[in-house]
Amino acid sequence: MRTKSIMAALAVVILGLTLAACGKSSGNGGELKQIAQQRVGDYVVTLLSDTGQLKQGKNKYALEFRKAADNQLVDVGEVKLSSRMPMPGMSDMTGGASATPSGTPGRYTVESDFEMRGKWNFGATFGNNQRVMFPINVQ
Numbered sequence: 001m002r003t004k005s006i007m008a009a010l011a012v013v014i015l016g017l018t019l020a021a022c023g024k025s026s027g028n029g030g031e032l033k034q035i036a037q038q039r040v041g042d043y044v045v046t047l048l049s050d051t052g053q054l055k056q057g058k059n060k061y062a063l064e065f066r067k068a069a070d071n072q073l074v075d076v077g078e079v080k081l082s083s084r085m086p087m088p089g090m091s092d093m094t095g096g097a098s099a100t101p102s103g104t105p106g107r108y109t110v111e112s113d114f115e116m117r118g119k120w121n122f123g124a125t126f127g128n129n130q131r132v133m134f135p136i137n138v139q
C-alpha cells in the first residue's frame, strides 16, 4: 500500500521533470510559431515566437532569413531594425528593437519593446541594404 503511493509520487515527479526538460528545449530552436512572413527579392523573412503573437511591452522573438530557392537558412550579416507605430495627429511612436545573431546562421534573436497595443510597422534592413517591412498587430 505504502510502496504503491511512493511509486505513484515518484512517477509524478519523473513526469514533471520530463515536461520541464521539454519546456526548456522548446525555448531554444524548438517549436516556434510564425508571426509574419514576407518575401523580399531572393529571401523569405519570417518573424517567429513561442506563441505566434507579439504582446504589449518587452518581447523576445526570432527573425529568420531563408533563400527562397531552397528554403535554407542564410546568414545576411548585420540586421538593423526599426519599430514604429503611426499615431493619428502625432509623430510616430518608436519602440527600441535590436537583432543579435543567435548562433544559427540566418537566425537572429530580437528584443523589442512595444509601448502600446495596436498596429506597428516593424522593419529590418539587411544584406546589401535590402529592406523588409512587417505590419504587426501587437496584442
Ligand SMILES: [Cu+2]
Pocket (backbone or CB within 6 Å): 085, 086, 087, 093, 116
Ligand atoms: Cu501608439
